[in-house]
Amino acid sequence: MQNNPFSLDNNSAYQEWRTRKLENYPSKLAELIVEVNDPHRLTTAEHTEILNRCKIANMVIYASELTDADKSISHDLCKQFGITELDSNMGADDDGITSLTVVSTGDRQEYIPYTNRQIHWHTDGYYNTPDKQIRAILLHCVCNAPNGGKNALLDHEIAYILLRDENPEYILALTQPDVMCIPPNVVAGEELRPISCGPVFSTDSSGNLHMRYTKRTRSIVWKDNAITKAAVKLLENLLESDSKYIFRTTLQAGQGLLSNNVLHDRSGFNDSREQKRLLYRARYYQRIAGT
Numbered sequence: 001m002q003n004n005p006f007s008l009d010n011n012s013a014y015q016e017w018r019t020r021k022l023e024n025y026p027s028k029l030a031e032l033i034v035e036v037n038d039p040h041r042l043t044t045a046e047h048t049e050i051l052n053r054c055k056i057a058n059m060v061i062y063a064s065e066l067t068d069a070d071k072s073i074s075h076d077l078c079k080q081f082g083i084t085e086l087d088s089n090m091g092a093d094d095d096g097i098t099s100l101t102v103v104s105t106g107d108r109q110e111y112i113p114y115t116n117r118q119i120h121w122h123t124d125g126y127y128n129t130p131d132k133q134i135r136a137i138l139l140h141c142v143c144n145a146p147n148g149g150k151n152a153l154l155d156h157e158i159a160y161i162l163l164r165d166e167n168p169e170y171i172l173a174l175t176q177p178d179v180m181c182i183p184p185n186v187v188a189g190e191e192l193r194p195i196s197c198g199p200v201f202s203t204d205s206s207g208n209l210h211m212r213y214t215k216r217t218r219s220i221v222w223k224d225n226a227i228t229k230a231a232v233k234l235l236e237n238l239l240e241s242d243s244k245y246i247f248r249t250t251l252q253a254g255q256g257l258l259s260n261n262v263l264h265d266r267s268g269f270n271d272s273r274e275q276k277r278l279l280y281r282a283r284y285y286q287r288i289a290g291t
Contacts, residue, residue, distance in 0.1 A: 004203070004207055005017030005018070006160070006201070006203050006207070006209055008168050008171060008172060014164070018161055021157060021158075021161065022161070024056060025056060025057065025158075025245075026053075026056065026057055026247075027244065028247075029061075029247045029248070029249055031053075032053055032057060032059060032060055032061050032247060033060075033061045033062075033063055034046060034049045034050050034053060034060055034061070034062050034063070035062075035063050035064075036050075036062045036063065036064050037064065037065075038064065038066065039062060039064050039066060039073050039076065039077045039140075039256065040072070040073060040076040040077070041076075042077075042080055046062075047080060047081075050062060050081075050258065051081070051288070051290055051291070054081075054258065054259070054260065054288045054290075054291045055290070055291050057155050058155045058156065058157060058259055058260040058262050058291065059153060059155065059257060059258065059259035059260070059262050060257075060258050060259070061249065061251070061255060061256070061257055062077075062255065062256050062258065063252075063254065063255045064254045064255070064256075065254055066254045067142070067143075067253045067254050068142075069142050069278070071093075071095060071097050071099075071280055073140055073256075073280070074097050074138050074140055074280050074282040075097075075282070077138060077140075077256070077258065078136070078138055078258075078282060078284060081136075081258070081288045081289050081290070082286065082288070082289030082290075083136050083138075083284045083286050083287075083288060083289070084284070084286070085284055085285040085286050086282060086283070086284055086285075087125060087128070087132065087134055087283040087284060087285060089125070089283060096282070097280050097281070097282050098113075098280070098281040098282070098283075099278060099279075099280060100113055100114070100139075100277075100278070100279040100280070100281050101114070101276060101277060101278045101279075102114060102115060102116050102271060102276070102277070116145075116148070116268055116269050116270060116271065116277075117268050118265070118266065118267055118268045119265055119266040120214070120215040120216060120265055121152070121154075121213070121214070121215040121239045121263055121264070121265045122213060122214040122215060122216070122263070122264070122265070123156065123211050123212055123213050123214075123261050123262070123263055123264075124137050124261055124281075124283050125212070125261070125283055126180075126182065126212040126213060126214045127182040127185075127196045128196065128212075129194075129196055130198050132285060133210060133212065133285070134261050134283045134284065134285065135204070135210065135260060135261060135284060135285055135286050135287040136258070136259065136260050136261060136283075136284045136286060136287055136288050137257075137258075137259055137261050137281065137282065137283050137284070138256060138257070138258050138280075138281070138282045138284075139151075139251065139256055139257040139279050139280070139281050140255075140256035140279060140280045141251035141252060141253055141254065141255050141256060141278075141279050142253060142278040142279065142280065143253055143275060143276060143277060143278045144250060144251060144252050144253060144275075144277060145269035145270060145271055145275065145276075145277035146270060146271070146272045146275050147269065147270055148250075148267050148268050148269030148270055149250055149251075149266060149267060149268075149269035149277055150248055150249065150250045150266070150267040151248070151249055151250070151251065151257070151264050151265065151266050151267075152239075152246055152247070152248050152264065152265045153246065153247045153248070153249070153257070153259075153262055153263070153264050154238075154239065154243075154245060154246050154247075154262060154263040154264070155245065155262050155263075156209065156210075156211035156213075156260075156261070156262055156263055157209055158245045159211065159235065159238065159263060160201060160209060160211070162238055162243075162245075163231065163234060163235060163238075166234060167230075167231075167234075169227055169231075170227070170230065170231035170234060171201060171231075172227075173223070173225075173227045173228045173231045174199065174200035174201050174228070174231050175199045175200070175201050175202065176199060176223060176228075177197065177198060177199055178197045178198075178223060179198075179199055179200060179222065179223045179228055180197070180198065180199070180200055180212070180213070180220065180221075180222060180223075181195060181196065181197040181220070181221040181222075182195065182196045182197075182214075182219065182220055182221075183195055183219055183220075183221065198212060199212070200212060200213055204287075208260075208287060208291075210261075211261070211263070213235070213263065215236060215239065215265075239263070239265075251279065258288065259288075260287050260288055260291060261283075
């Protein structure tokens with residue numbers, strides 16, 4: 001792709017893109033929030049405001065007064081941004097939308113998203129095959145926990161900039177096709193998911209930057225060389241820092257996060273008898289149209 005800013009051989013294109021990216025970048029969480037009346041049917045102004053946030057930061061937090069448990073909100077909101085190719089992952093409900101809440105029975109209880117424990121930094125679907133990468137996600141909060149459940153958010157394009165500015169060789173290492181491998185998911189002798197190897201950073205057919213990453217230390221194999229180890233260490237240090245580019249928020253009922261699968265984590269939380277955390281998660285193979 002001509003003038004590709006993500007090519008290490010084209011520093012001028014990168015510098016131009018970097019300048020544009022950082023010029024009007026949000027400095028506080030409030031700049032990412034858009035008030036909406038009805039997420040099912042956005043007004044033209046609401047749609048524009050949401051899209052503008054996503055163009056700049058690859059994410060937006062919409063805030064509504066909608067507190068019912070209607071799951072169609074995920075489909076209806078995303079369709080308004082050209083996102084329709086849903087990833088019906090193993091933990092999803094029959095409609096392809098995942099109900100993220102604490103469960104105590106069945107297969108889901110073995111996986112951290114269905115517990116109240118901390119979830120480390122990651123992008124969604126990092127274990128997916130290369131042809132089924134997650135480009136966009138929606139998290140809609142039906143009910144927040146009484147305490148905890150805070151998300152930290154980092155635009156993956158910002159992570160790329162900080163790594164490349166430190167050492168372009170880090171980017172070269174993290175674009176290798178075998179730099180990060182997730183072993184097969186085997187339960188009771190049955191392979192539920194095959195091994196998945198791929199780059200951390202890649203570009204799609206339109207030249208958009210994509211990232212797959214997890215900070216997990218178990219069930220992950222990094223390429224065993226010094227430059228990869230240094231790149232991963234720098235990224236880990238960045239994610240654990242107080243960088244001005246990391247936004248932190250606890251989604252409240254009626255709020256949601258729409259993003260081009262930015263880096264995120266979740267703190268531990270505690271439910272009460274009266275208040276049980278419930279979020280709907282939808283994963284898509286497409287980016288937000290127009291970003």
